[in-house]
Amino acid sequence: MFFVHIGHFTLYLVAFVATAAAFAIFESYRNRKGNTSEPPSPVRLPIIGHLHLMSGYQVPYQAFTELSKKYGNVFKLQLGYVKCVVINGHKSIREALVTKGNHFDSRPNFERYQQLFCALAFCNWSTTQKTRRDMLKAYTFPRAFTNRFYTLEELIAIDTRSVISSINEGFLPTKPIISRACANIFTRHFCSKNFDLADETFIEMVENYDDIFYEVNQGYAADFLPFLMPFHEKNLKRIGNLTHRIRDFVLTHIIGTRFDDLDVESEPNDYVDSLIKHIKSGESPELTWDSALFALEDIIGGHSAVANFLVKLFAFLAKEPEVQINIQKEIDRVLGNKEVTISDRTLLPYTEATIFEAIRLIASPIVPRVANRDSSIDGYQIEKGTVIFLNNYDLSMSLDLWDEPEKFKPERFIRENRLIKPDHFLPFGGGRRSCMGYKMVQLLLS
Numbered sequence: 001m002f003f004v005h006i007g008h009f010t011l012y013l014v015a016f017v018a019t020a021a022a023f024a025i026f027e028s029y030r031n032r033k034g035n036t037s038e039p040p041s042p043v044r045l046p047i048i049g050h051l052h053l054m055s056g057y058q059v060p061y062q063a064f065t066e067l068s069k070k071y072g073n074v075f076k077l078q079l080g081y082v083k084c085v086v087i088n089g090h091k092s093i094r095e096a097l098v099t100k101g102n103h104f105d106s107r108p109n110f111e112r113y114q115q116l117f118c119a120l121a122f123c124n125w126s127t128t129q130k131t132r133r134d135m136l137k138a139y140t141f142p143r144a145f146t147n148r149f150y151t152l153e154e155l156i157a158i159d160t161r162s163v164i165s166s167i168n169e170g171f172l173p174t175k176p177i178i179s180r181a182c183a184n185i186f187t188r189h190f191c192s193k194n195f196d197l198a199d200e201t202f203i204e205m206v207e208n209y210d211d212i213f214y215e216v217n218q219g220y221a222a223d224f225l226p227f228l229m230p231f232h233e234k235n236l237k238r239i240g241n242l243t244h245r246i247r248d249f250v251l252t253h254i255i256g257t258r259f260d261d262l263d264v265e266s267e268p269n270d271y272v273d274s275l276i277k278h279i280k281s282g283e284s285p286e287l288t289w290d291s292a293l294f295a296l297e298d299i300i301g302g303h304s305a306v307a308n309f310l311v312k313l314f315a316f317l318a319k320e321p322e323v324q325i326n327i328q329k330e331i332d333r334v335l336g337n338k339e340v341t342i343s344d345r346t347l348l349p350y351t352e353a354t355i356f357e358a359i360r361l362i363a364s365p366i367v368p369r370v371a372n373r374d375s376s377i378d379g380y381q382i383e384k385g386t387v388i389f390l391n392n393y394d395l396s397m398s399l400d401l402w403d404e405p406e407k408f409k410p411e412r413f414i415r416e417n418r419l420i421k422p423d424h425f426l427p428f429g430g431g432r433r434s435c436m437g438y439k440m441v442q443l444l445l446s
């Protein structure tokens, strides 16, 4: 009887071990395709998955950095209904942005973004997106010492003088003045349209953009758990209304009769001309007037990014009197009493380094990507459709990459009186979806 019992027990044990082994083999087979395996992942909760791991941090990217200490550079998170992979570390981030940039060039399809005009930044990669980017390049990356460059230099100088005189007159708070000046530089540069900075309709347009910019930068649990979206309905309606107000402004005060008036044979004067010319001459790929307007609205909205950055830059400088003195000394030494213009940028490495340092510390996130096919990063398998978070915060703040990363030290970007940009400094992303405005940011901020 005892032996019979032992026999049954042994049989159960063998069956259990065999089942467990089969399961383990199945899991490992499921996790391995070729020589890649699935990225590690923390234990997840039902429905919310790993969303709870984001709580207690100012920004999710701080949570990603903490998790990377336990799970390594590439790990998997289930954020509500959305399958995500977080990528940390210079080598892996470069692999996703550059080496396999064409595998990770799509953007997440969050319902909230559909309500905002994110035509350029939140669409998937396509020939239309490539064309829109190519068309923009002439304006966002004006070649040095060309007519377009000098025109931009002149209009930046005019609006900068107006900001300085408003500040000298004690006009406070400064953010609205800076935002309006930046918006006017953008409307003049991309649309050849100058506005009176005190014009009520123009001011309303600038405020609407600022509101939308704030909204785009918020992360909602509802992005990952769409059943929560009804709780945001009122706010989304409000934001939707702002986008309509901006469309009205663009059509009435910027486009007017330009679409009908443009002679397709003529050279485009600005970005609006380029868009209209493309549509009217039926160039390929086809661009609808609606999507062209979205792209235009998106690019005018770039002024909010610059204005918000400038305000943060001034806040850093207010806390760093030493840096202010160094900048002033550099300008006095190099330019004397001459007004600083964008052509002088390269002569002022310390001033440029201050801008880099502020950009590093702000560490704005790289807009999430989506894998457009089954691929891999650092040997880990990434499934098509996975949302990819590239942890730029880690690159900007890592103790391994920067000396005293919490401190504001522009001199870290200078070697032998020359500006240097380390390879791991990627504040504008990289590859085919990199920031379209980074050159303008550098020109405007200097």
Ligand code: HEM
Residues within 6 Å of the ligand: 097, 120, 121, 122, 133, 140, 299, 302, 303, 305, 306, 309, 359, 364, 365, 366, 367, 427, 428, 429, 430, 431, 432, 433, 434, 435, 436, 437, 438, 440, 441
């Ligand atoms: C300090 C200011 C700015 C920062 C830190 C910044 C940073 C970024 C980053 C990290 C991305 C994502 C890149 C990637 O996925 O690899 C991006 C995308 C983009 N940025 Fe900026 N940006 C700034 C200002 C601007 C301005 C002024 C403009 C417009 C003139 C602009 C236009 C764009 C566009 C159109 C995209 C989407 C490109 C695409 O998806 O194809 N940005 N930006």
